[in-house]
Amino acid sequence: MRARDIMSSPVHTVVQTSSVESAAQLMAAKAVTALPVVDGNGRLVGMVSESDLLWHRVPMDPTAHVRRIPDTDPAERPGIVSEVMSPYPLTTYPDVDVAEVAEAMLENDVRSIPVLDDGALVGIISRRDILRAMVRSDEVLAQEVQHRLDEYADGRHRWTATVDGGVARVAGDFLNDTEEAVVTVLARTVPGVAGVQVVAIAS
Template structure:
């Protein structure tokens, strides 16, 4: 399974000069844990997560509120996304193996990875997306695979059965090319780990 199979889109992004309150409201409103930070050209310049917002908005110094600037704002308190974002962003291409993306998340201790294709942001993969793709039931996988095959063939020429995420495709095939097409189409279903076409 590839990153593009599990990624979420559209991607909800923020700008570096957006107020952090706006970023927090966006994360809460869309129920996402992180958002890419894009410059005016649409390039990723950072990522801001719930952790970044909490880390910088909950003061470690309990007397911080007693010190204020001339304009009445708290001293040393961040105000824009640029002030709190992580600038070293871990990204992945759409064709990356999802298992490799998961391993990178664990190794780098990140919860979301933007998916970038030729410098263009095309999606984002979160830990939740990966878990969701892993826990699809056999019945859901079977229905998804059957739909793809019926759509390709134009009629229900082939039948898919799925057991423990392994699919078997039966029916009449004109030639070896059709067998390969049925196998490949079935394997593109997120969550199916193997596909077989009996001889």
């Protein structure tokens, strides 16, 4: 399973010169926890998260034992996204395996990763996207694998797909090794499929 299989696209973005308030409104309206930040040419220049926006906006609790938020004069609070965003964000690419994306998220403690294709922002992956892909039932996975195989075979039912524990088993007759490899790749690209076993049955 690749990044392109689970990424959200098109991507909701915010311009680096946008106000902090407008970025917060967009996050709330789109129900996201982070937004890629782009320049005037649409080039990715950073990421801004809910915590970035809240950092200088939540008032201090004078009774709190731990001071987590700086006591900033309202007049000195950052007003635009470029002042609170994280520059040089971690990115990935459409062909990267989802397992690698998940590992990068955990290692770098990020919740969202933009997906770039030849420098262009084409999608974004959140931890929620990965979790959603991982928890699909075997029955749903088998149906989707079967659908892709039947489409590849021009509507004919040349192979039978079953899934057990996230591992797809594809049984049937293959014309050659190349066709077997293509079928394997098709099954593996279904989000949630952890592995593929191919069983060649001569007709």
